[in-house]
Amino acid sequence: MTMNKPIRTxxxxxxxLFLALMVNATYLQYHAAGDLNDDQRNRRxxxxxYSRERGAILVGRxxxxxxxxxxxxxxFLRTYPQPFKYAPLTGFFSYTYGASAIERTQNGVLSGxxxxxxxxxxxxxxxNDQSEGxxxxxxxDPAAQDAAxxxxxxxxxxxxxxxxxxxxxxxKVLAMVSLPTYDPNNLASHDFSAVxxxxxxxxxxxxxxxxxxxxxxxxxxxxxxxxxxxxxAIEAGLYTAEDQVxxxxxxxxxxxxxxxxxxxxxxxxxxxxxxxxxQAMEQxxxxxxxxxxxxxxxxxxxxxxxxxxxxxxxxxxxxxxxESVYPADPDAAQLGQTGLGQxxxxxTPLQMAMVVAGIANGGVVMRPYVVDEVQSADYEVLDKTExxxxxxxxxxxxxxxxxxLMVSTVERGTASPAAIQGVEVAGKxxxxxxxxxxxxxxxxxxxxxxxxxVAVAVVIENADISRSEIAxxxxxxxxxxxxxxxxxxx
Amino acid sequence: MAAGQQGAIMGFVHRRRxxxxxxxxxxxxxVGVGAYAAVGIGVEGEVPVDLLGYGxxxxxxxxxxxxxxxxxxxxxxPVLLPVVAALNGLGLAVIHRLDLADGTTFARQQLTWMTLGxxxxxxxxxxxxxxxxxxxxxxTSGLAAIVLLLLPLVxxxxxxxxGARIWIGVGPFSFQPGEVAKVLLVVAFAGYLVLxxxxxxxxxRRLLVVDxxxxxxxxxxxxxxLISLGILVFQRxxxxxxxxFGLFLVMLYVATERPGWLxxxxxxxxxxxxxxxxxxxxxxxxxxxxxxxxxxxxxxTSDQSYQLVESLFGMGWGGLLGRGFGEGSPDRIPYxxxxxxxxxxxxxLGLTGVIAVxxxxxxxxxxxxxxxxxxxxxxxxxxxxxxxxxxxxQVFVVVGGVTRLIPLTGxxxxxxxxxxxxxxxxxxxxxxxxRISDLARRPAPSVGDTxxxxxxxxxxxxxxxxx
Numbered sequence: 001m002t003m004n005k006p007i008r009t010x011x012x013x014x015x016x017l018f019l020a021l022m023v024n025a026t027y028l029q030y031h032a033a034g035d036l037n038d039d040q041r042n043r044r045x046x047x048x049x050y051s052r053e054r055g056a057i058l059v060g061r062x063x064x065x066x067x068x069x070x071x072x073x074x075x076f077l078r079t080y081p082q083p084f085k086y087a088p089l090t091g092f093f094s095y096t097y098g099a100s101a102i103e104r105t106q107n108g109v110l111s112g113x114x115x116x117x118x119x120x121x122x123x124x125x126x127x128n129d130q131s132e133g134x135x136x137x138x139x140x141d142p143a144a145q146d147a148a149x150x151x152x153x154x155x156x157x158x159x160x161x162x163x164x165x166x167x168x169x170x171x172k173v174l175a176m177v178s179l180p181t182y183d184p185n186n187l188a189s190h191d192f193s194a195v196x197x198x199x200x201x202x203x204x205x206x207x208x209x210x211x212x213x214x215x216x217x218x219x220x221x222x223x224x225x226x227x228x229x230x231x232x233a234i235e236a237g238l239y240t241a242e243d244q245v246x247x248x249x250x251x252x253x254x255x256x257x258x259x260x261x262x263x264x265x266x267x268x269x270x271x272x273x274x275x276x277x278x279q280a281m282e283q284x285x286x287x288x289x290x291x292x293x294x295x296x297x298x299x300x301x302x303x304x305x306x307x308x309x310x311x312x313x314x315x316x317x318x319x320x321x322x323e324s325v326y327p328a329d330p331d332a333a334q335l336g337q338t339g340l341g342q343x344x345x346x347x348t349p350l351q352m353a354m355v356v357a358g359i360a361n362g363g364v365v366m367r368p369y370v371v372d373e374v375q376s377a378d379y380e381v382l383d384k385t386e387x388x389x390x391x392x393x394x395x396x397x398x399x400x401x402x403x404x405l406m407v408s409t410v411e412r413g414t415a416s417p418a419a420i421q422g423v424e425v426a427g428k429x430x431x432x433x434x435x436x437x438x439x440x441x442x443x444x445x446x447x448x449x450x451x452x453x454v455a456v457a458v459v460i461e462n463a464d465i466s467r468s469e470i471a472x473x474x475x476x477x478x479x480x481x482x483x484x485x486x487x488x489x490x
Numbered sequence: 491m492a493a494g495q496q497g498a499i500m501g502f503v504h505r506r507r508x509x510x511x512x513x514x515x516x517x518x519x520x521v522g523v524g525a526y527a528a529v530g531i532g533v534e535g536e537v538p539v540d541l542l543g544y545g546x547x548x549x550x551x552x553x554x555x556x557x558x559x560x561x562x563x564x565x566x567x568p569v570l571l572p573v574v575a576a577l578n579g580l581g582l583a584v585i586h587r588l589d590l591a592d593g594t595t596f597a598r599q600q601l602t603w604m605t606l607g608x609x610x611x612x613x614x615x616x617x618x619x620x621x622x623x624x625x626x627x628x629x630t631s632g633l634a635a636i637v638l639l640l641l642p643l644v645x646x647x648x649x650x651x652x653g654a655r656i657w658i659g660v661g662p663f664s665f666q667p668g669e670v671a672k673v674l675l676v677v678a679f680a681g682y683l684v685l686x687x688x689x690x691x692x693x694x695r696r697l698l699v700v701d702x703x704x705x706x707x708x709x710x711x712x713x714x715x716l717i718s719l720g721i722l723v724f725q726r727x728x729x730x731x732x733x734x735f736g737l738f739l740v741m742l743y744v745a746t747e748r749p750g751w752l753x754x755x756x757x758x759x760x761x762x763x764x765x766x767x768x769x770x771x772x773x774x775x776x777x778x779x780x781x782x783x784x785x786x787x788x789x790x791t792s793d794q795s796y797q798l799v800e801s802l803f804g805m806g807w808g809g810l811l812g813r814g815f816g817e818g819s820p821d822r823i824p825y826x827x828x829x830x831x832x833x834x835x836x837x838x839l840g841l842t843g844v845i846a847v848x849x850x851x852x853x854x855x856x857x858x859x860x861x862x863x864x865x866x867x868x869x870x871x872x873x874x875x876x877x878x879x880x881x882x883x884q885v886f887v888v889v890g891g892v893t894r895l896i897p898l899t900g901x902x903x904x905x906x907x908x909x910x911x912x913x914x915x916x917x918x919x920x921x922x923x924x925r926i927s928d929l930a931r932r933p934a935p936s937v938g939d940t941x942x943x944x945x946x947x948x949x950x951x952x953x954x955x956x957x
Contacts, residue, residue: 002747002868003744003745003747003868003871003872003875004863004871005747006743006744006747006749007744007859007862007863007871007875008863009743009749010740010743010744010859010875010878010879011856011859014852014855014856014859014878014879014882015852017882017883017885017886018848018851018852018855018882018885018886020886020890020895021848021885021886021889021890021893021895022845022848024890024893024894024895025805025836025841025844025845025848025889025893026841026845028802028805028806028836028893028894029805029806029808029809029810029836029840029841029844030809030810030841032806033805033806033807033809034806035806036802036803036805036806036807037803037806037807039784039803041787041788042803042806042807043803043819043822044803044804044807044818044819044822045807047819048807
């Protein structure tokens with residue numbers, strides 16, 4: 001038949017057109033669907049998440065974030081019963097501004113899309129129902145969190161600072177407080193114009209209340225970094241806790257001359273010539289630790305600092321987080337300064353808590369974590385986080401000797417405000433210049449109880465104190481003490 | 491035509507299969523009325539109160555069409571009407587679902603247009619007892635097509651909607667004359683080509699891969715095509731330009747049986763596309779959006795790809811099985827009830843729904859091409875092939891655009907999209923294909939004149955007995 005050959009060709013051509021459409025639709029709705037759903041601008045996903053009953057965020061037996069039924073089109077309102085205390089952990093869940101902290105990193109579980117909820121998920125897929133969100137149980141110890149929040153807020157309105165408490169044996173975060181803080185209820189509200197006003201106020205606030213200072217700001221750690229320097233020196237086999245170390249009222253940094261390179265001890269008793277290592281730590285002798293850093297060398301210092309977690313991030317449950325820094329190639333003078341936590345050394349409060357937690361745990365630094373358990377909507381445990389080792393920072397023997405030095409710093413030295421009656425406590429103070437002469441220095445305090453399972457770091461950024469180590473201990477010491485007591489007395 | 495070959499084809503006698511058509515129609519109605527009920531349950535939580543009236547009206551329309559076919563086109567293809575009824579019913583349900591979200595009443599108007607479409611479908615079948623009559627109107631249809639395409643440019647009559655001046659307004663109604671011109675052009679091309687195909691295929695100079703016909707043979711058809719294409723470019727209707735070009739090419743190729751035309755045509759298309767891209771800003775914009783739609787979406791951008799990206803998000807959100815009627819947000823897509831209805835289906839009925847719709851479209855094209863293959867006259871073959879191609883190309887251009895396979899060019903989705911002119915024209919297209927298939931499937935009118943036909947008759951008898 002005439003024309004049938006070209007008609008058959010056209011048929012094949014049409015078949016190809018339809019095949020192309022079907023392959024493309026399959027690609028779009030199956031393979032690319034995940035990426036499309038992950039797009040931050042995809043309002044469908046946001047709307048659906050927003051009008052779904054999210055799982056709760058639990059601390060101990062209490063919910064710190066929970067979805068309450070609401071009488072409007074969104075059906076549920078995200079509510080935070082203890083907003084200010086837990087905001088840095090829960091984060092917010094907003095229709096307009098997305099989510100942060102646990103609300104964001106655990107969104108899959110809370111919204112019910114995580115594969116660990118798969119048993120119910122499969123039934124939902126067939127019945128096309130929306131799955132119920134699972135619950136997230138945090139590692140936080142409510143008593144420790146209360147003590148940390150109470151201690152920090154007691155310093156007065158306008159305080160900027162944070163407290164982190166860790167369980168050294170596991171890496172569990174027991175407390176995490178950051179000031180100034182905010183009320184996530186105001187961002188979760190269904191009154192969107194009020195939410196926009198709140199958002200504008202929070203983002204314009206110079207105190208940056210949305211910032212979790214415990215993990216998102218790095219500051220010079222000052223004298224608390226001497227714990228790392230001491231650990232590096234002992235680990236390198238240069239000294240033991242019983243040995244004599246270089247002392248003296250002043251120390252001229254290598255490659256320098258005159259006032260600019262001259263280190264002193266702000267009047268603390270650091271002897272002359274050689275002094276006991278314990279005395280150097282008790283009195284936080286700058287001259288000693290500048291010399292020790294030089295003796296260990298840049299490579300050894302860097303190695304020890306990185307073994308404790310510097311120059312990396314490790315907390316997977318909260319994002320974003322700032323990376324703590326130990327400089328790679330300091331010259332001899334800069335190396336001396338790093339020994340006392342100055343020059344370019346910067347650390348998050350969490351990082352300094354990990355340093356002391358590593359010492360407390362026999363030199364083993366555990367990876368910190370905040371999410372303890374993932375539960376189904378019926379509180380059935382689906383997944384429990386197993387503690388994992390981040391690194392063996394120093395040998396157990398080294399950790400014991402550093403502990404000895406820090407215990408004596410609490411018993412006889414600058415860290416005495418953290419002493420607890422009847423419990424052995426190891427601690428170290430720190431005061432670091434902010435670099436800006438108009439700003440007050442940062443007051444640090446790190447401590448742990450060798451016979452118990454708790455390590456704490458406290459930092460107060462706008463401390464109204466003189467540049468004195470003893471003064472640094474008076475602010476942070478009592479807070480660290482209260483947090484440790486809260487954990488120990490249970 | 492060799493006698494033996496003819497005998498082999500005549501040897502098979504088609505059955506009427508009207509019972510099968512009725513059975514398939516019941517299934518199609520179940521799709522349409524079921525979807526309407528599902529929309530009511532999904533969106534408003536209850537079965538629509540007018541379900542009986544609505545279902546009755548829909549059933550009345552398609553059963554009437556079926557009864558008319560029984561009388562005036564008893565051998566017509568039994569699959570086409572049920573497929574079209576299913577698509578039209580599904581389209582009505584989806585438009586109704588969007589109406590509920592947007593507070594519009596497009597579904598009611600669409601049902602009115604469908605009624606008119608079925609009336610014209612019936613009218614075409616009743617009046618046109620033999621499609622070959624249409625060869626008398628070759629030039630009339632061509633002229634009418636051009637006039638229709640020009641109408642939107644008439645001041646006071648034409649309306650510009652979304653940057654394209656392809657509409658005319660009569661009272662409260664808007665009408666897209668291009669949809670009707672499409673059918674007329676197929677008839678005009680087929681009528682001309684069937685007369686001149688020998689001349690077009692034979693004579694002329696050879697240019698590269700193809701023997702060019704003589705100017706006076708190709709001239710009229712080329713002129714007709716250039717005029718229609720020129721108008722479309724002037725009216726900024728990219729989708730229809732693409733459609734008409736493809737249609738012209740396919741029909742020329744089928745009529746002349748010279749594959750060289752496909753090479754020439756494809757070259758012309760690529761050249762034309764390149765020139766359009768260089769010359770026209772709106773073409774460049776479409777291509778840019780196609781290449782990276784997400785760069786033109788959201789705050790801080792021109793937001794020109796809002797419609798496309800919302801549709802892509804919707805289809806991704808729908809996934810394999812879809813959200814279900816009332817559970818998605820297809821109303822986020824602007825014009826979801828017309829050009830982007832496949833996006834709405836993808837979101838609420840999922841990949842399953844989209845593939846089902848594509849298969850239904852594929853069936854229509856396949857059935858029309860089958861009618862072309864078995865048609866005994868050249869004109870019928872050309873019209874059926876032309877209508878099938880125009881249908882396939884239109885589905886490809888609009889669905890491919892919505893799913894980002896090709897750059898987006900505005901066209902309606904046949905039988906699904908809201909739009910009176912498109913719906914009515916498509917019902918007429920189906921009537922024409924049914925008429926051609928009716929004549930093609932009818933037993934051969936005369937036998938016994940020649941030895942060859944006598945043999946064929948003997949074979950026929952045998953086959954019938956065996957079956």
